[in-house]
Amino acid sequence: IEILPGARALHFAEQAFEGMKAYRVGQASANLFRASDNCARFRRSAQRLAMTPVPEELFLEGVHTVVGACTGLIPGASGQSLYVRPFLFGTEPGYAVRASHSARFMVIANPSEAYATGPMRVLIEREQVRAAAGGLGTVKAGANYAASLLASTRAVERGYTVALWLDPTTRQNIEELSGMNLFAVCGAELHTPTLNDSILPGVTRDSLITLARAAGTRVVERPMPVAELLSNLASGACSEVFACGTAAIVSPISVIGDADGRDYRPAVLDGCARELRERLLAIQERRAPDPYGWTTAVAPLSRPRS
DSSP: OOOOTTBHHHHHHHHEOOOEEOSSSSSSSSEESSHHHHHHHHHHHHTTOOOOOOOHHHHHHHHHHHHHHTGGSSOOOOOOEEHHHHEEEEOOOSSSOOOSEEEEEEEEEEEEOOOOOEEEEEEEEOOOOOOOTTTTSOBBBBHHHHHHHHHHHHHHTOOSSEEEOOTTTTTTEEEETTTTTEEEEEETTTEEEEEOOOOOOOOHHHHHHHHHHHTTOEEEEEEBBBEEEEEEHHHHHHEEEEEEEEETEEEEEEEOOOOEEEEEESSOOOHHHHHHHHHHHHHTSSSSSSTTOOEEOOOOOOOOOO
């Protein structure tokens, strides 16, 4: 990439991206999962950053072209995939605080092994916030992830996997992890924080809610006080906690730690989480029927002979 040193992406964080996966399990061609939904979120991210959105036709053309060209490189075992990252960044140089009049859209991809690092140990972040109310929390902007790095680094230094963020206004309600949404199993119900203007609406989150409801599970989207969750974990009223996102799909949580040094452990590890992960992965990999129209086949691109 050639870029001018004064480009606004470098100075004002004028950058947005998406995370997607392509699968090729038992098939000659690859397939994408909910690509149109990623495109819609990419458009919202660009608009929030005052950037000109990439037209859907161009977005899908770019993604299909890269995936089609990489078809032979996509690993074929269950859980493996091609991670696809479309991104957009401002290229116009200048120090005036305004949006660029020019930008670059690119798509890169990497073969990915099955994401399995074991159960996650999560640390509640009590001091910092990931995104301000009315800020960039609802879009996939690089600035959100930059804001999470210090707390995540501190969590890892204390022996945890990642930070758990609270709402930026009261610091009382659970929002999300650094890059993943959260679910809790309370009795026979599945609870998750309701979306607001500082939580990213995850595509995987929405998919799990759809699958859980289709199986007859009551899904409750509501504000989730962190004190209530910790109390329910201690009493057993909450039996299981897990996170979800594009990379890991679903990850069980074995420990939620608080700033005072206390750890809270759910009684069940990878129960509902494993069931939902397997059902979703079967659709993503075209091993099961897709009644929702989530998957899209990608034609392989033939390579010209040298």
